[in-house]
Every structure is written in structure tokens, then in C-alpha cells.
Amino acid sequence: MTIKVDRVKEYEALLDIYEREGLDTSLFGDRIAAIIISGERIIGLNNVPGVEITGEEMENGVRADVRIADGVELPFPIHLCTGYLKSEGYQRVEFNIVVGKNSKVKFTSHCIFPYAKDFTHEAISRITVGENSSVLYDDEHVHGEGVRMISKTEVEVGKGGRYTGRFSLTKHRARELKLEMTAKLADRAIAELTSKVKAVKDDSVEIKEVLLLEGAHSRGDLKSTVIAFDESRVNVVNEAYGLGDYAKGHVECHEIVKGEADVQTVPLLRVRNDKAELTHEASIGRINEAQLVQLMAKGLTEEEAAELIIKGLLGE
Amino acid sequence: MLCLRNVGYSKDGRTILRSINMTFREGMSYSILGPNGAGKSTIARVLMGELKPTEGQVFLDGKDLTGLGVTERAKLGISMTWQEPARYEGIRVREYLTLGGKLKVDEDEIRDALELVGLPYELYANRLIDKTLSGGERKRIELASLLLLKPRYAILDEPDSGLDITAGELIERLLDRFRKTGTTLILITHHEEIAGKTDFAYFVCAGRLVKKGFSREVVEYYRRTCGRCLFVEGSP
Numbered sequence: 352m353t354i355k356v357d358r359v360k361e362y363e364a365l366l367d368i369y370e371r372e373g374l375d376t377s378l379f380g381d382r383i384a385a386i387i388i389s390g391e392r393i394i395g396l397n398n399v400p401g402v403e404i405t406g407e408e409m410e411n412g413v414r415a416d417v418r419i420a421d422g423v424e425l426p427f428p429i430h431l432c433t434g435y436l437k438s439e440g441y442q443r444v445e446f447n448i449v450v451g452k453n454s455k456v457k458f459t460s461h462c463i464f465p466y467a468k469d470f471t472h473e474a475i476s477r478i479t480v481g482e483n484s485s486v487l488y489d490d491e492h493v494h495g496e497g498v499r500m501i502s503k504t505e506v507e508v509g510k511g512g513r514y515t516g517r518f519s520l521t522k523h524r525a526r527e528l529k530l531e532m533t534a535k536l537a538d539r540a541i542a543e544l545t546s547k548v549k550a551v552k553d554d555s556v557e558i559k560e561v562l563l564l565e566g567a568h569s570r571g572d573l574k575s576t577v578i579a580f581d582e583s584r585v586n587v588v589n590e591a592y593g594l595g596d597y598a599k600g601h602v603e604c605h606e607i608v609k610g611e612a613d614v615q616t617v618p619l620l621r622v623r624n625d626k627a628e629l630t631h632e633a634s635i636g637r638i639n640e641a642q643l644v645q646l647m648a649k650g651l652t653e654e655e656a657a658e659l660i661i662k663g664l665l666g667e
Numbered sequence: 668m669l670c671l672r673n674v675g676y677s678k679d680g681r682t683i684l685r686s687i688n689m690t691f692r693e694g695m696s697y698s699i700l701g702p703n704g705a706g707k708s709t710i711a712r713v714l715m716g717e718l719k720p721t722e723g724q725v726f727l728d729g730k731d732l733t734g735l736g737v738t739e740r741a742k743l744g745i746s747m748t749w750q751e752p753a754r755y756e757g758i759r760v761r762e763y764l765t766l767g768g769k770l771k772v773d774e775d776e777i778r779d780a781l782e783l784v785g786l787p788y789e790l791y792a793n794r795l796i797d798k799t800l801s802g803g804e805r806k807r808i809e810l811a812s813l814l815l816l817k818p819r820y821a822i823l824d825e826p827d828s829g830l831d832i833t834a835g836e837l838i839e840r841l842l843d844r845f846r847k848t849g850t851t852l853i854l855i856t857h858h859e860e861i862a863g864k865t866d867f868a869y870f871v872c873a874g875r876l877v878k879k880g881f882s883r884e885v886v887e888y889y890r891r892t893c894g895r896c897l898f899v900e901g902s903p
Binding site: 397587605641642645646647651652653655660662663665 | 754770
């Protein structure tokens with residue numbers, strides 16, 4: 352890992368937060384392709400054979416290109432760490448990720464804003480998955496109390512390719528979150544977009560997931576799970592478009608409400624090809640009574656049972 | 668001793684149970700036998716505290732439990748498996764069996780419980796209890812959870828439904844294990860072969876108790892009547 356001398360302290364501060372939050376510090380190792388961003392600066396960069404990461408510092412953030420060559424299969428994830436260690440400000444990061452043909456890679460993206468009180472983070476990602484390549488993109492967050500986050504991801508999956516995107520903001524406050532993920536699929540391509548969010552107090556969460564099943568035999572799943580407590584407001588929009596021959600898509604949205612939370616889900620399924628098929632499943636409301644009672648019959652209180660069920664739903 | 672005394676249950680103006688009297692003694696096994704819609708599952712849910720009887724009382728060792736909820740009864744040693752066990756997204760079998768770590772059991776005990784219900788430990792301990800499991804697999808996991816809990820009273824609502832042809836053997840293994848742990852088994856079923864494996868049986872029809880006694884005698888009566896309700900309004 353190349354670390355700029357004047358930025359060692361920030362680098363170490365980020366490492367400390369990883370340790371405190373139980374995140375994997377081995378991601379900072381030399382065998383891991385990585386870009387480490389703090390504020391508007393790149394504080395660490397590491398490339399490995401088959402992966403070329405370049406970055407450019409901007410006025411309020413960083414723009415980075417990640418190129419994966421054809422036929423690359425990495426034993427370790429590519430680490431994208433975006434940190435902001437001040438309590439106030441604005442940061443914009445742009446990632447342009449291009450994965451070649453027949454490659455298999457995993458990304459671990461961490462957004463670390465532990466001290467944020469009045470902070471806006473904007474993340475724009477464009478991801479191109481080459482023919483017959485497979486990409487798993489895990490996006491985890493460590494937030495302070497005051498983060499406004501706008502995240503937009505556009506993914507294009509080439510023929511026979513596969514993309515799995517997993518967004519998770521469950522252990523820290525969402526505060527104000529706008530999450531947009533769009534996946535466009537070519538022939539026989541597969542995409543799975545999953546988001547898990549816990550909203551508390553007066554958090555405001557907007558999630559929009561869009562699946563464009565353009566290719567023949569393309570398949571996709573959109574899955575959102577939101578737990579809304581207190582006075583939080585949540586709006587989830589899932590859109591799926593069946594356009595290609597024999598395209599198949601499934602939309603699933605589960606939202607659990609506790610307290611005075613205001614939650615709505617809007618599914619939009621549109622088919623413009625009579626050989627395509629879309630399905631939808633949604634639940635919204637309190638925790639399923641049967642799930643609660645059956646755990647309580649083993650001695651758990653209602654609160655303990657609810658906690659276990661929510662923990663499972665959020666994958667904690 | 669767990670007892671129902673003159674228990675009645677009505678909902679939306681419809682009487683589901685009438686004057687049910689049942690006694691379950693420690694260490695014995697019982698079946699509650701009857702056709703579909705007889706009120707068997709309602710009796711189970713009243714025993715567990717999921718439903719409050721609209722008449723009568725539930726006693727445990729002479730103490731009135733009628734006002735107690737499900738958790739309180741479970742803490743007193745009454746537990747139950749449902750006819751249709753719920754599924755839990757994101758919860759693995761091991762986590763479920765240990766109630767998220769609250770039940771202190773070791774891996775050998777988990778292995779033993781899973782294998783007794785016919786689920787190989789290596790294949791199931793880390794499986795998710797979600798839609799990927801079949802109804803039969805889910806039911807077996809539920810039975811394993813009761814084996815680990817070792818309650819004083821285990822109520823099994825239709826434990827054989829959704830299971831394959833090995834269900835009979837499984838029930839025998841459960842009876843054997845529960846006898847050893849001193850657990851009183853209360854088995855809800857409409858299959859006379861399953862009911863015949865317990866020590867005692869109650870035949871319930873149209874919300875009334877029709878016959879009680881040694882399971883052999885009750886099952887014989889059930890066969891003779893083909894499970895039809897011969898209860899005549901006003902008879903004792």
C-alpha cells in the first residue's frame with residue numbers, strides 16, 4: 352500500500368475505526384487492491400496484477416477509475432474505503448468501475464463517517480460487468496448521527512455476466528438516505544440488488560431500485576428490507592421492466608414498522624414482451640404474529656423474539 | 668399436572684370448544700385425536716396461552732395459569748410446536764435452536780437433537796430457516812428445538828403432517844426420548860396410528876370431548892366410528 356507521508360495519521364485513524372467497528376483490517380494489507388479516501392484526498396492506493404486503480408482528487412472529493420482486466424479471478428476483495436473524519440462538510444466520490452470479460456471479482460466498499468454531525472456524502476458509481484464476468488459488491492456503512500447520504504449506482508451487466516449488489520446500513524443511523532440502484536441486463540445476464548436499512552428516530556430513507564431486463568433470458572431480483580422505528584419515514588420504490596424474451600424478474604420488499612414510523616412501498620412491474628415474466632412480493636407492518644408467538648413458546652419475551660427476528664432480517 | 672377445567676372457547680359468536688376437561692400427568696404421553704375442525708389445535712393453543720379460554724380455567728400443579736401469556740407459560744415448562752412452523756429470514760438453524768444464544772447447549776447436543784429428528788448435523792446446522800427449507804424439514808427443526816429445550820410439557824400440533832413415510836418412526840423416537848427426559852408429551856393428531864403410540868388419548872369432536880382413556884381403547888372407538896362425531900347434544 353502506498354501511503355502519502357503527510358497522511359499517515361488519517362490512515363491510522365481509519366484503521367482504528369475499522370478495529371473499533373469490528374471491520375476487517377486485513378483489507379489494508381499489501382495483497383489487497385485498494386483505494387483509501389479521506390475527505391477530498393487519496394491517502395492510500397494499492398494495485399495488484401489484473402487490477403488498475405487510478406484516482407484524482409477534486410475540490411470536494413475524489414474520482415476513481417477501477418479497471419479489471421479480462422480473465423482475472425481475485426482471491427481477495429477489492430477494497431474501496433471512503434472516509435470522512437470531520438463532523439461537518441461535503442464529500443463527493445465518483446467511481447467508474449470496468450470489469451473485463453470472464454473475470455470474477457468482489458468489492459468491499461466501506462463508507463466511514465463516524466463523527467458526522469452535519470455532513471453530506473454523495474457517491475456516484477458506474478459499474479460495467481463484462482461478458483461472463485461475475486461481480487459481488489458489498490457496501491457497508493459506519494455513520495455518525497448526522498449524515499445526509501445520496502448514493503447512485505448504475506450497473507450494466509454484459510452477456511452471461513452476473514452482478515450482486517448488497518447495501519447495508521443497519522448498525523448506525525441512516526438520518527437522511529437517498530439510495531438509487533439501477534441494473535441493466537444483457538442476454539443471459541443476472542443481477543441481484545439487495546438493500547437492508549434500519550431507520551430510527553426521525554430518519555428519512557428513500558430507496559429506489561430499478562431492474563431493466565433488456566436481454567433475452569436475463570434474470571434479476573430486487574430485494575429491500577427496512578426496519579422503521581420511532582418517527583422515521585421510509586419510501587421504497589422497486590421497479591422492474593421485462594423487456595427481453597424470457598426475461599424473468601422478482602421484486603421483494605419487506606418492511607417492519609414499530610412506533611410512529613411512516614412507511615410506504617411502491618412496486619412497479621412493467622412488461623413489454625409477452626415472453627417475459629415478473630413477480631412481486633411485499634409485506635409491510637408489524638412483525639409477523641406467528642413468528643413472535645412460536646419463539647415466545649420457547650421462553651423468549653416478545654421483545655427478545657422481535658429482536659432476534661429483526662436481527663435475522665437485517666443479516667446482523 | 669397440567670389440567671383444563673370446563674374450558675370453553677368462542678370466537679365471533681361461534682363456539683369452538685365446550686366444557687373441555689383434560690388432565691396431563693407428568694411423564695406420560697397423550698394424544699388429542701379427532702377429525703379436521705374438531706377443535707384440537709384450539710385446545711393446544713389454549714394450553715400454550717396463545718388463546719385465552721372464554722370459559723373455564725387452565726391449571727398447572729394446582730395454580731391457575733389462565734391469565735398467563737405464552738412466555739410465562741414457557742418459563743413454567745410448557746412448550747409447543749405448531750402445525751405450520753414459521754420461517755425466519757436470516758436466522759440459521761443453530762441460532763434458532765439456541766434462541767440466539769440464550770439457550771445454553773453445546774454442539775454435541777445440537778447434533779444429537781438434529782440427528783434424532785433425521786436431519787444430518789453437517790447439512791443443517793448452518794442452513795437458514797427460510798423458504799429454502801421444505802415444510803417437512805422445517806417441522807423436524809421445530810421438533811429438534813423442543814428436544815433441546817426439554818420442557819416439562821411438550822405440545823406437538825400435528826407433528827406428522829408434511830413429513831414423509833418415516834413420520835411414524837420419528838414419533839416413536841420422540842416418545843422414547845421424551846420418556847427419558849421425563850417430558851409429558853401432548854400430541855395433536857387426526858391419525859389413529861400416531862395416536863396409538865401414546866399412553867392415553869382424548870377423542871375430540873365438534874369442540875366436545877367424546878372419549879378418553881388408554882390410547883388403544885380410544886383409537887379403537889375412533890376406528891369404529893370412522894372418526895365421525897357421534898356426540899349427541901346433551902349426552903354426558
